[in-house]
Amino acid sequence: MDVDVLDPTDARTLLAGARGVLFDFDGPLCRLFPRGSSREVADALRLLVAGAGARNVLTEGERDDKDPHVVLRAVHRAVRTGRLGRDDGLVGALEARVTEGEILAAGRAEPTPDAARLISRLAARGVRLAVVTNNSARAASAFLEAHGLRGCFDVVHGRTRDVDRMKPHPDVVNRALRSLGLRRGDAVMIGDSPADVGAARRAGVGFIGYGRNADKETRLRGAGATLVVRSYAGLLEENA
The missing domain is CATH 1.10.150 (DNA polymerase; domain 1)
Incomplete structure (x- = not known):
């Protein structure tokens, strides 16, 4: 069974201080193409x-x-x-x-374990939530609607016709920050790829890597991510 690859205390601390959390879609929220x-x-x-x-x-x-x-x-x-x-x-x-x-x-994507619980908990705390994805915003919204989560998210931002602005370009992250009315220091991004690491770094937001297996973890750390978790379980502890 997968376990967190590190003590998630630092990741919980980062989330606790965030006014906004920006989720990548494929990986952190679901497995779109398993x-x-x-x-x-x-x-x-x-x-x-x-x-x-x-x-x-x-x-x-x-x-x-x-x-x-x-x-x-x-x-x-x-x-x-x-x-x-x-x-x-x-x-x-x-x-x-x-x-x-x-x-x-x-329509058939597999929800990421405990993602719905984490989203609901963050939304209940009044944290502003956004999706920032290289996938279609329509696809992300359809998934969230199907799983009763769309109401938790203030905005869903996805790929535009300008393919050069896909992550690791920070465009989608910057659009989300503007939509939420947040400064970069107020937000944390959760992503699962080197492109996510690069976009977060270039936008100046905090980053938590979601590495569901050893390969994902290695790639995230190789891209410079210092906070990586294998699951959301440690972020959901009662003392978080």
């Missing part, structure tokens, strides 16, 4: 890219990666750098297909 199921969406994107005659803009790794965002970023990069002469709506079509896949996945 067991590699994102590959189906990534493959659908590659078919669109190939149909547009643009398969050459993908590297060998990008032609097999299970993450749809890898394909989306690659094509956007090719347009921006001029490798792809004309967009002809390809980036928009890819983004729409990713969003469709994420919304569908949100």
